Amino acid sequence: MKLCYNALSPFVRKVRVTAMELNLMDKIEIVDSDHSDMFKGINPANPLGKVPSLTLENGDVLFDSFVICEYLDSIGSGPSLFPAAGPERWQVLTLHEMANGMTDAAYQRRMDSIMPAGEGSPSWCNRLKLSMENCLDEMERQAESYGDKVNIGTIAVGCALGYHDFRFGDEQWRNGRPTLTKWYERFAARTSMAQTAPA
Numbered sequence: 001m002k003l004c005y006n007a008l009s010p011f012v013r014k015v016r017v018t019a020m021e022l023n024l025m026d027k028i029e030i031v032d033s034d035h036s037d038m039f040k041g042i043n044p045a046n047p048l049g050k051v052p053s054l055t056l057e058n059g060d061v062l063f064d065s066f067v068i069c070e071y072l073d074s075i076g077s078g079p080s081l082f083p084a085a086g087p088e089r090w091q092v093l094t095l096h097e098m099a100n101g102m103t104d105a106a107y108q109r110r111m112d113s114i115m116p117a118g119e120g121s122p123s124w125c126n127r128l129k130l131s132m133e134n135c136l137d138e139m140e141r142q143a144e145s146y147g148d149k150v151n152i153g154t155i156a157v158g159c160a161l162g163y164h165d166f167r168f169g170d171e172q173w174r175n176g177r178p179t180l181t182k183w184y185e186r187f188a189a190r191t192s193m194a195q196t197a198p199a
């Protein structure tokens with residue numbers, strides 16, 4: 001399988017963490033994305049122009065990161081990262097969606113900051129920042145319940161916080177969020193997280 005990839009993308013990171021937790025990395029070939037023209041998109045295999053995408057042996061192309069993670073879960077060894085049924089499934093998928101949405105808001109803010117002069121929107125970026133802060137507050141309320149769970153929800157939270165540190169480290173999300181801080185310290189030390197951290 002070929003994973004179209006970018007070393008700094010938090011969405012690609014989520015896929016790599018998932019693949020490592022499921023012992024699948026040796027079945028995945030990494031293909032670099034195309035950065036020749038960011039305005040045409042960085043991945044020709046995906047009509048949206050985004051990474052990640054996963055090209056299967058039969059030529060089928062999967063995206064986005066959530067679909068790829070669920071596919072990997074269906075073929076991996078190791079405990080499933082997607083609860084099969086019942087309330088736990090919906091809790092984990094909703095947690096994934098919150099963390100992924102926070103990552104998406106952070107990514108949009110980052111893109112806005114590198115747009116040509118005059119093309120950004122400070123008021124829209126403030127809205128995105130508020131959404132990120134609300135998600136962090138909700139994560140702080142929930143963090144006790146994350147415990148040592150490794151599932152697609154907690155992986156997405158780990159990648160969201162890692163991306164926050166990477167792009168918005170000066171905003172210091174740890175301030176006033178001791179439970180989340182403690183949880184993240186442990187989670188970020190997992191081999192899958194440590195080996196995929198953006199440099």
Ligand SMILES: N[C@@H](CCC(=O)N[C@@H](CS)C(=O)NCC(=O)O)C(=O)O
Pocket residue numbers: 006008009010011038040041042048049050051052064065066107
């Ligand atoms: N919802 C998508 C988001 C993917 C995404 O936004 N990827 C960014 C990199 S972090 C990208 O490829 N951006 C390039 C572009 O939009 O041209 C997913 O979960 O895979």
